[in-house]
Amino acid sequence: MFFTAVSIIRNASAFVKQASSRAVHTTFFAMAPVKVGDKMPAVDLFEDSPANKVNICEITAGKKVVLFAVPGAFTPGCSKTHLPGYVQNADKLKSEGVSEIVCVSVNDPYVMAAWGAQHNTKGKVRMLADPSGNFIKALDLGTNLPPLGGFRSKRFSMVISDSTVEDLNVEPDGTGLSCSLADKIKLKN
Template sequence: MTFKVGDKLPSVDLFENTPADKTHLPGYVAKAEELKSKGISEIFCISVNDPFVMAAWGKEHDATGKVRMLADPKGDFTDAVDLGVDLQILGGKRSKRYSMVVDNGTVKELNVEPDNTGLSCSLADRIKV
């Protein structure tokens, strides 16, 4: 069946804007220089999303030069590190919220939010360097 002129719009929930209290990326942007002064050479934000959304998100939060915004459009990286979660309200497959410190390709610290989306252990001020 093809949707066509004259058809009624379906009754489907759509979403606009984002929750105001999710300060994950802004915290890393704000603390980028502090983290780098402690020996962190690069800060990455990886999300199961497309590159255009990641670029816009980074621009919105003034992340350029502070946090590199990386898209994982199919969730390949997220699956490889076993940090995927099915969040239907966000469209299905997403990444658990976490922070990770990596040194020469080896994970030295991993902080995964216990509820997959919260803001307790993965914030910028919780990174131990």
């Protein structure tokens, strides 16, 4: 019996040694950032509270929607320029065929609701929270900003037509205020 156990251990040892010396083929799928022509991922965001789920595919189906994302609610650039620009231009964008304007941030829904209330977004801009960053990760438009708590969204805007990205503007450095502003939105007829 002793010789059998030793034999089994030797055979197992030889098998592990042989297996570890073989090249193992693995497939790696690198995520690519969202691009024009891509469909929206079916991800739930939250409006006003964790009980109010909003599926991004459902709210963009059959409509033209402007969506913009910010690194954080109540941050200076987002509060002084980015969000106010969309609030001020909401009527103009809607008169040009936009059904809804959506702001997304990797924050909790209560923070987004409070931020929206501070900027009078009701009826103009929907404030949607992406607390775990699942939507931003699905778009591959995240960035690490330790001073804001770590994983956040890059600053971007997009026009979505029937759940498909029609136009996309990602800030070159991920946080600046140039191409993603409300007055830079390009709508196609």
